[in-house]
Amino acid sequence: MVLQRDVVDARGRILLRTGVALTEQTIASLQRREIGHICIAVADQRNEDELAKERRQTVAHLNELFRNVRREGYMGALYHMVMKHRLKDMAL
Amino acid sequence: MSATCDISLDSILQNVGMLPSPPHAILEIIRTLEDGDASAETLARKIEADMGLLAHVLRLVNTSYYATEGRVSSIQQAIMLLGLNEIRNLACMHGIADYFQEQGATNFDYKSFICHSAGVSCVARQLARPALLNPDTAFVAGMLHDIGQLALAITLPQQFERVLDYRRTHNCTLEEAELAIIGIDHAQVGGNLMRHWHLPEEICEAIAYHHQTADIAMFCSPMSDLLHVSEVLAHALELGSSEQVPFMDENAIPRLGLTREQLAHSFGKIEEDYCDLLNILGIH
Numbered sequence: 612m613v614l615q616r617d618v619v620d621a622r623g624r625i626l627l628r629t630g631v632a633l634t635e636q637t638i639a640s641l642q643r644r645e646i647g648h649i650c651i652a653v654a655d656q657r658n659e660d661e662l663a664k665e666r667r668q669t670v671a672h673l674n675e676l677f678r679n680v681r682r683e684g685y686m687g688a689l690y691h692m693v694m695k696h697r698l699k700d701m702a703l
Numbered sequence: 704m705s706a707t708c709d710i711s712l713d714s715i716l717q718n719v720g721m722l723p724s725p726p727h728a729i730l731e732i733i734r735t736l737e738d739g740d741a742s743a744e745t746l747a748r749k750i751e752a753d754m755g756l757l758a759h760v761l762r763l764v765n766t767s768y769y770a771t772e773g774r775v776s777s778i779q780q781a782i783m784l785l786g787l788n789e790i791r792n793l794a795c796m797h798g799i800a801d802y803f804q805e806q807g808a809t810n811f812d813y814k815s816f817i818c819h820s821a822g823v824s825c826v827a828r829q830l831a832r833p834a835l836l837n838p839d840t841a842f843v844a845g846m847l848h849d850i851g852q853l854a855l856a857i858t859l860p861q862q863f864e865r866v867l868d869y870r871r872t873h874n875c876t877l878e879e880a881e882l883a884i885i886g887i888d889h890a891q892v893g894g895n896l897m898r899h900w901h902l903p904e905e906i907c908e909a910i911a912y913h914h915q916t917a918d919i920a921m922f923c924s925p926m927s928d929l930l931h932v933s934e935v936l937a938h939a940l941e942l943g944s945s946e947q948v949p950f951m952d953e954n955a956i957p958r959l960g961l962t963r964e965q966l967a968h969s970f971g972k973i974e975e976d977y978c979d980l981l982n983i984l985g986i987h
Contacts, residue, residue: 616975648982676939677948679874684953685963692967693939 616650655700666701673697710859712887718858719851719892720899723806728753729798730900732791736840737903743787747778750794759797760790763983788839793983796824799846800984808856810864815944816853818986820846822942825976826933829969834929834959841929844906848913848930851893852877859885876949878914890914915952928955940970942977 618627618641626644627637633651641649657665673694682690724730731749735741751757757778764781765774775781782790800817824845831841856863862885870880878888894911898904905926912927913934923931935951937943956966 675947676941676945679876679947680950685956686948686951686953688963689935689939689948689951689966692963692970696940696967696970 613652614649615652618646618649662701666698669697669701670694710862710885715859715885715887716892716895719854719896722854722857722896724900725798725802726753726756728756729795729802730902732794732798733843733902733906735791736837736843736906741787743779743782746787746791747782750778750790756794756798759801760794763793763797764790766983792839792842795843796821796846796980796984799843803850803853806853806857808853809860810867811853811856812944814986816849817943817984818981819937819943819945820849821980821984821986822937822940822977823848823930823933825942825973825980826936826940826969827929829973829976830929830933830936830959830961830966833965834925834961836925836929840903840905840926841933844909844926844930845933847893847897847902847906848910848934849889849893850896850910851889851891854892854896855881855885855889876914876947878949888914914949915955923955925959928952928959931955932959932961936966936973940973942973 612633614627614629614631614633617625617629619625626641626646631637673690677686677690680686728749731752732746735746735749738745750760760778761775761781763769764785769785775784778790785793799820803817803820804813824842827841827845828838831838855866866877866880866884869875869884870877873880873883875883878890881888890913891911894907897907897910905924908924909926909930912923913930915923915927915931931952932955935949938945938948956963
């Protein structure tokens, strides 16, 4: 289990850096400091078919969300930026 | 488009003006945004004037999110640890969310409303820095931007119900439905209400014009441009419930001096801020 985001305290000091492998000791230390939640990296177990299906669903969903605006100029750019952002974790 | 409601606009605004205002302490804290010299002592005094607010802010500061090593037992200590702006934002956010929930409007989805308001706050705060605007004013304006919806739902419940029906059947935006049924939209109502409560004019104007159209854009302030763009982005990123992305004035982004790249690079940070904010508010 690897940290995906730095863990910082209230003053912004980094307690644990992104990429650190979590051990029982580090988890216990975080609990002692009352850190309620952390982000961990999880291995992607989706196969190509599942990823393709998720991509199709994401595209259809965004098309529905942007259905009443013309996808030109800045609105067009926004549509493409959000699409890229949503699909970045679904690369085949 | 003609309004089908037979109540005059003056009467609507008069009704809305009778809505109970948030606690005095919250309004006073928001007003300190106008005072660049507001000290920690001034803010602490205003928070301490409301025992309920004081208790809530201390509770939030002592949650695991802030990872305060020792127990924080006073506002002065909280300001020293987390900074004046963070504590002011916490107090405003908590006070506004509480105020919304206490209003008791029927047929009103408070959770979606607060989530959307929190989403717009996060976008506005994130984009305020590159647009050279005050991120704390942007944050509070975001929390309050749709208060006109709540005001309409409370003061004109039957008409507001018809507005929601109209939106469903005509597949249009809420503000289009409000104009068609009531003859005024929640942005104008919210702006009027904020003026009635004597909140900073920058916030009043930003709320009044957050659904701006190109023909009135020349009258819009940078803060109203920011709120307008933040509203569209919050819908596009689905921060809170979103049925459709609304129209955006194409010129608002260049007027703010923002680039497409700055927008695209802000998405991840905005989403992280939004998750954190919901955690702090205890919304899951």
